[in-house]
Each structure stands twice: as C-alpha cells, then as structure tokens.
Amino acid sequence: xxxxxxxxxxxxxxxxxxxxxxxxxxxxxxxxxxxxxxxxxxxxxxxxxxxxxxxxxxxxxxxxxxxxxxxxxxxxxxxxxxxxxxxxxxxxxxxxxxxxxxxxxxxxxxxxxxxxxxxxxxxxxxxxxxxxxxxxxxxxxxxxxxxxxxxxxxxxxxxxxxxxxxxxxxxxxxxxxxxxxxxxxxxxxxxxxxxxxxxxxxxxxxxxxxxxxxxxxxxxxxxxxxxxxxxxxxxxxxxxxxxxxxxxxxxxxxxxxxxxxxxxxxxxxxxxxxxxxxxxxxxxxxxxxxxxxxxxxxxxxxxxxxxxxxxxxxxxxxxxxxxxxxxxxxxxxxxxxxxxxxxxxxxxxxxxxxxxxxxxxxxxxxxxxxxxxxxxxxxxxxxxxxxxxxxxxxxxxxxxxxxxxxxxxxxxxxxxxxxxxxxxxxxxxxxxxxxxxxxxxxxxxxxxxxxxxxxxxxxxxxxxxxxxxxxxxxxxxxxxxxxxxxxxxx
Numbered sequence: 001x002x003x004x005x006x007x008x009x010x011x012x013x014x015x016x017x018x019x020x021x022x023x024x025x026x027x028x029x030x031x032x033x034x035x036x037x038x039x040x041x042x043x044x045x046x047x048x049x050x051x052x053x054x055x056x057x058x059x060x061x062x063x064x065x066x067x068x069x070x071x072x073x074x075x076x077x078x079x080x081x082x083x084x085x086x087x088x089x090x091x092x093x094x095x096x097x098x099x100x101x102x103x104x105x106x107x108x109x110x111x112x113x114x115x116x117x118x119x120x121x122x123x124x125x126x127x128x129x130x131x132x133x134x135x136x137x138x139x140x141x142x143x144x145x146x147x148x149x150x151x152x153x154x155x156x157x158x159x160x161x162x163x164x165x166x167x168x169x170x171x172x173x174x175x176x177x178x179x180x181x182x183x184x185x186x187x188x189x190x191x192x193x194x195x196x197x198x199x200x201x202x203x204x205x206x207x208x209x210x211x212x213x214x215x216x217x218x219x220x221x222x223x224x225x226x227x228x229x230x231x232x233x234x235x236x237x238x239x240x241x242x243x244x245x246x247x248x249x250x251x252x253x254x255x256x257x258x259x260x261x262x263x264x265x266x267x268x269x270x271x272x273x274x275x276x277x278x279x280x281x282x283x284x285x286x287x288x289x290x291x292x293x294x295x296x297x298x299x300x301x302x303x304x305x306x307x308x309x310x311x312x313x314x315x316x317x318x319x320x321x322x323x324x325x326x327x328x329x330x331x332x333x334x335x336x337x338x339x340x341x342x343x344x345x346x347x348x349x350x351x352x353x354x355x356x357x358x359x360x361x362x363x364x365x366x367x368x369x370x371x372x373x374x375x376x377x378x379x380x381x382x383x384x385x386x387x388x389x390x391x392x393x394x395x396x397x398x399x400x401x402x403x404x405x406x407x408x409x410x411x412x413x414x415x416x417x418x419x420x421x422x423x424x425x426x427x428x429x430x431x432x433x434x435x436x437x438x439x440x441x442x443x444x445x446x447x448x449x450x451x452x453x454x455x456x457x458x459x460x461x462x463x464x465x466x467x468x469x470x471x472x473x474x475x476x477x478x479x480x481x482x483x484x485x486x487x488x489x490x
Contacts, residue, residue, distance in 0.1 A: 083123040093120040093224030119181040127177035140169030154208035159187035199277040207266040221262035241270040285344040292351040310352035
C-alpha cells in the first residue's frame with residue numbers, strides 16, 4: 001500500500017514536469033516568431049509583429065450574427081412605410097450626373113439621355129453601431145427589402161436601369177441612418193419643340209422628376225446642392241445641335257385627384273447647327289433659282305432648250321421640298337425653311353411663265369407683222385391705178401406720154417386711198433406730170449405713220465424687251481428677298 005502511494009505521487013510529479021516543459025517550449029517559439037500580443041526584446045513596439053500586417057482579419061460574414069438583416073435590423077421594421085411615418089415630410093435630396101445625351105428626334109419630338117440618379121435621405125431604422133463610423137455599401141439586392149423613394153420621370157416614353165453585368169444600383173448606408181441610393185438610367189422623354197424658325201431655331205427641353213405616390217406632405221423632393229446638383233460630362237456633343245446651357249429648377253405640380261407634388265426639372269437649351277442645312281437645302285435651292293435665269297439669255301425661238309430648262313428646275317425644287325418635309329413632323333404652321341423653299345419655287349415657276357408669255361407674245365407679234373405686211377402690200381399696189389408695171393416705172397422716171405396720162409381718167413378712186421392723196425389729186429388735175437409722183441409719196445408717208453404707232457406698244461410686243469427686263473427684275477427681287485430673310489431669322 002505505501003508502495004502504491006509512492007508510485008502515484010511519482011507519476012503525478014512526472015506529469016506536472018512534462019506539462020511545464022511543453023508550456024515553456026511554446027512560449028519560447030512565440031517569442032522567436034513574434035506572435036501578436038507579445039513583445040520581442042530589443043525591438044520597438046511597432047516592430048514587434050512582423051507578420052501581423054499580412055494576416056487577414058477575420059471574415060465577419062461567416063458569423064450568423066453579422067448578416068445584413070441582423071446588422072440593419074431589416075426584419076425588425078416594416079419598410080413598406082416611409083421613414084417617420086405620420087410625422088413631417090421626409091426630405092429627399094437629389095443630384096444628377098448626365099453621362100450622355102444620345103439623340104434628339106424632331107419627328108418624334110423627344111430626346112434620349114443617360115444619367116446617374118442619386119437620392120439622399122435619412123432612415124433611422126437602418127442605423128447601426130460601428131466603432132470605425134464607416135459606411136456599408138450594398139448592391140441592388142438589398143433595395144427590395146428596404147424603403148426607397150418612388151421617383152419617376154414625368155412625360156417619359158421609355159426608360160430602363162442598366163443591368164450589364166449586374167443591375168447598376170448602389171446602396172450605401174451610414175451608421176447614423178443616412179442613405180445614398182444611386183442608379184444608372186437611360187430615359188427617353190418628350191420635348192415640346194417649336195419649328196417656326198427651323199432650321200435657324202433653338203430648342204429648350206426638360207427632364208422632370210417627381211414622386212409617384214407621396215405628396216409634398218409626405219415627401220419633400222429637392223435639389224441637394226442647388227445648381228451644383230447637376231453635373232455634365234464635358235465630352236457630350238451632338239451632330240446637329242450645340243448644347244448651350246444646363247440648369248435646374250423646381251416647383252409644385254398639382255393633380256386634381258391626388259394633390260400637390262414636388263417636381264424637379266433638368267432644363268437644357270440646344271441651338272441647331274445651320275451649316276448642314278446650308279449645304280443640303282439652301283445652296284441647292286439658290287442654285288436652282290439661278291439656273292432658271294439662264295433661260296432669259298437663250299434665244300426665244302429655242303423652244304426645247306428653254307422649256308426643258310424650266311421643267312428641270314421646277315422638278316428639282318419639288319424634290320428638295322419633299323426631302324426636307326420627309327424628315328420633319330407634320331406641323332400645321334409654316335417653318336422658316338418652308339418660306340425660303342416656296343419663295344424659291346415661285347421664282348423658278350415664274351421663269352417658266354415668263355417664257356410662256358414670251359412665246360405667246362412672239363406668236364401674236366409674228367401674226368400681226370404678217371398681216372401688216374399684207375396690208376402694206378395691198379395698199380401699195382393700187383397706187384399704180386391699174387397701169388402695168390412697165391408703164392408705172394416709166395411714169396416714175398418722168399418719161400411717160402400723154403396717152404398714158406389720159407388713160408388714168410378711166411379709173412375710179414378706191415376707199416383705201418388716203419384722203420390727202422385724193423386732195424392732191426384734185427389740186428393737181430391740170431398738172432398731169434406730177435400726179436403719179438404724189439401718189440407714191442403719200443404711200444410712203446402712210447407707212448411711216450403706221451410704224452410709229454407700232455412703236456408705242458414696244459414693251460408688250462417686243463419679246464426681246466421682256467427678257468431684258470427679266471434679267472434685272474428676277475435677280476434683284478431674289479437678292480432683296482434673301483436680305484430680308486436672313487436679317488429676320490438670323
């Protein structure tokens with residue numbers, strides 16, 4: 001029995017000695033390796049842990065107690081109601097960063113814009129304890145579990161949140177309950193455009209933001225930093241427009257069935273580039289008008305040349321007008337480009353009518369000249385008073401005989417003989433040697449009087465004069481129209 005007792009005591013001593021040896025060896029290794037929590041003799045405190053900086057902190061997401069739902073107490077509150085429900089309106093600040101202005105459509109009267117939309121508000125239900133006072137960032141999966149503002153775009157036709165590669169949504173929660181909610185959106189909204197000065201116009205469009213369900217008594221929507229809440233990418237440019245100004249405004253919108261709502265406006269002004277339309281519309285129209293003036297220098301007898309030139313210019317102007325209207329909405333008022341094109345079309349059409357008038361008057365003039373020649377010929381023939389051509393020439397030469405003179409007594413006076421000639425014939429009845437000479441002189445004086453009467457209608461009957469005046473009137477009138485047009489619309 002005493003022997004057994006001594007053996008047990010000896011065994012316990014060996015066991016205690018072994019444990020003490022193991023503990024001393026482990027402590028020596030920790031001092032050699034510099035394990036966290038120990039100081040190595042001869043080192044500064046910041047050098048005591050050479051391997052502590054590279055060691056990863058523990059992953060708190062593996063702990064069941066550190067889930068987002070438990071940290072933000074999502075399951076402990078009803079997030080279908082707004083923060084401070086039943087109290088004053090919750091302020092929600094908004095700022096926008098415009099990424100791109102994709103397109104402006106005159107036909108559909110809309111524009112497409114891609115932007116970053118950010119909301120700021122405070123929800124004390126999402127507050128959490130943090131020793132570092134740092135925020136926590138989440139993706140779009142948490143948005144469906146908490147309350148977020150129900151902002152929508154007024155007068156929008158199409159809009160979507162980008163989802164490549166995942167939904168472009170970011171949620172950042174601060175320990176005191178402040179929330180930042182950001183999303184990337186592309187929206188196509190209507191823009192009421194006035195084309196009365198097109199293409200020398202400027203258009204002002206606006207993108208409107210508003211809460212769909214909450215009136216101004218429940219949600220106060222405002223620009224977070226005033227005009228600085230809107231930022232624009234400097235690389236934004238459009239092919240047909242020059243972006244002149246971006247600015248923000250806000251006002252109240254009233255609906256008769258629901259009440260007053262806060263509405264935010266993103267306003268921007270666009271001025272159209274004119275150079276494209278100068279090349280495609282104005283210059284071709286002006287050249288067609290000038291081409292129609294070429295017919296004024298073409299001989300009036302060249303009917304195929306002048307007619308084909310006039311028809312070609314008219315058809316070309318019709319094509320230009322049709323092409324411009326095809327890319328424009330069917331508005332019921334007159335545009336600036338319509339005034340220019342239709343006035344140009346009228347000038348071209350008048351040049352065709354001018355040649356029609358010239359051709360008609362030429363025909364009338366030729367007919368009158370033909371009748372005049374026939375009348376003059378018919379008046380000059382009775383002056384021979386029935387004498388043969390050989391006798392007449394002999395009489396005019398003054399070598400006629402008395403028998404020839406007596407032969408005139410048998411002829412009667414015709415009505416076509418002028419009265420002055422008849423008087424002369426009576427006065428010189430006793431002087432037969434001057435009778436025929438007076439007849440020929442009277443015929444020449446009658447023809448001269450008729451030629452003078454024709455000259456009084458020279459402007460109407462002389463087609464060369466019409467073309468001459470057209471060469472000055474048409475270009476002068478068109479230049480005067482251009483001066484008035486560009487001074488009014490520019």
